[in-house]
Amino acid sequence: MTIRVAIVDDDELIRIGLRAIVGAQPDLEVVAEAGDGADVPDIVARTRPHVLLIDVRMPGIDGLQATRHLLATSADPPRVLVITTFENDEYVYDALRAGAAGFLLKRARPAEMVEAIRVIAAGDSVLFPAAIRRLAGAYGGSGDDRVRAARLTDREAEVLRLMATGRSNPEIAEHLVVGVETVKTHVRNVLAKLGCRDRTQAVIAAYESGFVNPNGLP
Template sequence: MGPVAVRVAVVDDDELIRVGLRAIIDAAGDLGVVAEAGSGADVPDLVARYRPDVVLMDVRMPGIDGIRATELLLASSAEPPRVLVITTFENDEYVYAALRAGASGFLLKRSRPAEVVEAIRVVARGESLVFPAAIRRLAGAYAGPGGDRLRGAGLTDREAEVLRLVAAGRSNAEIAEELVLGVETVKTHVGNVLAKLNARDRTQAVIAAYESGFVTPG
């Protein structure tokens, strides 16, 4: 395989799943699988050796599962890759825990090939897969007392308004239109929100908003 724009690692204890994902990813042209693993325990070494941009991480694995593997990965690397959780069931406590641990989004194993490819491209760009309805359901079922990260964050009224719209799944362009602002101004506000919340991406900001009660599942 020649050079590709986005380097991907696939971590799943099911070999058939790994083979299927590799075939989908390698066929995309701009994406390529550079490493595979069948256990979460192998993730830190795999990332250090192969330097993937995105890790597709099965959330349920024996031994070290995708949640703990995500935590280890983010703790062991100064510039960790994006983590995209792959799961069978959307409404799964493991999925929410993985998002809390730092995953940028999740992908259902029944997703169509085009959806898999686009999801990888989205997180590779530094964006996040925020599914407002799904995260709302997950937060309603599994959100715990995560502390009020927003209380001491010092968000301005405008930044708080932007965060509510991010939690509702709005894109920067949609937020700009709704608030009658320029897209670049919205990008600045989003960047400020992430910095103040110490959030790696939009998904982590949304999780913080739910955990703090700033937005509610209802």
């Protein structure tokens, strides 16, 4: 099956280069191109790409915003591969946090680029699976049973996620920059809503209901 690729970059030269590289592969196909992040929802809806190559830095709607919006609204979003010039671009990390599946350096060799696209399209492997899933899960809506049924508030969900990283109450407090007492209140509410006796049971519920996931897989 050919992998459907969409390219979004404000620099036409980059688009031409990427199109040439991607188009030369028998198993890859460029199904859409755009020069503005604002077009992303439209082209995704129309062409249903498997992989979306998008520049983090663009005038108007940048890759970060586009990614976030996409994962928040699309029922079956493409895998997002962020394009960047500098490997230490701070936006990249924000993009990854927003749910991007990986990133690609503009100066990477063509063979590396297409390999990255294939890897990303395969979906189940790659970069920071757990972290990405967690973040994507926070924005997008993939299924929890018990946790979703608990109707946690944003803050409570955040606290549960931190509990599921093994943090103690003081550590969560530090991370959220609030008092320990506040965290304890949230924890108490989470436990009550989930019907759990202690934080360990809550973390188990989080795993079992897919609120958090081990090493990958939706």
